[in-house]
């Protein structure tokens with residue numbers, strides 16, 4: 001697939017409006033990021049580092065104080081492009097309560113594609129397949145406000161999936177889910193990316209989710225401090241720690257092994273890699 005930037009942050013700074021006289025500090029400071037078509041990007045950062053601000057800037061919910069955000073070359077600060085931008089980049093927010101618009105689950109999921117003027121038969125197909133992908137198909141006739149937080153979040157994700165935007169930005173979509181719900185949503189995101197070629201930007205607090213991405217961006221105090229493959233990023237133990245984050249569990253365990261004099265390779269990220277390294281270790285390097 002040809003690589004080109006779908007979302008481009010060019011020297012973007014953003015400041016929220018202050019209630020009082022004193023202006024608030026910048027929430028984002030001179031951020032430069034290109035999200036390329038087809039990528040699966042994870043964005044990490046401690047509370048208040050600017051992740052949600054980045055999500056809101058990516059589909060013109062807010063516009064930069066200085067610098068520019070381009071979506072497929074369209075300037076997000078140009079109001080005429082808003083409709084085309086929202087048709088290209090869909091955002092799922094942290095709190096599902098603000099995202100429910102209808103009184104029946106399947107109507108809620110259909111709302112986005114209906115607004116895009118998609119044919120009813122196609123909408124039906126998309127709604128069913130999106131609800132199945134997030135494991136909420138059997139709830140299609142339920143009332144969304146009576147669902148649990150995690151279930152609501154999955155309905156919100158299905159709503160964005162049904163729009164089939166080229167890019168989906170998810171702001172901590174699994175924060176309210178139990179481990180099974182998290183796994184289902186992650187699997188749906190991976191499928192969307194790998195099978196349908198949809199660009200996915202996943203804002204997350206979970207290192208084990210970030211490990212599955214093609215690329216990891218780490219934010220700290222409104223700036224990008226790391227941007228690379230999971231292996232490149234998680235080899236920067238010191239910067240990760242300074243950014244208030246931890247390494248993935250298996251990386252921590254592998255480092256602990258090394259610190260205890262066990263001959264373990266660097267760069268372990270996943271349970272599979274850990275098991276491989278462990279097998280090599282116990283066999284003394286013999287296969």
Ligand SMILES: Nc1ncnc2c1ncn2[C@@H]1O[C@H](COP(=O)(O)OP(=O)(O)OP(=O)(O)O)[C@@H](O)[C@H]1O
Nearest residue numbers: 016017024027045046047048049050051052053054
């Ligand atoms: N509506 C707002 N008004 C004023 N300041 C805000 C507003 N929203 C966010 N901020 C501030 O902007 C900065 C970045 O916030 P942002 O919500 O982007 O962080 P985040 O990385 O998403 O954090 P979290 O992990 O808690 O979701 C923080 O200092 C925050 O206090």
Ligand SMILES: [Mg+2]
Nearest residue numbers: 051052094171
């Ligand atoms: Mg946030």
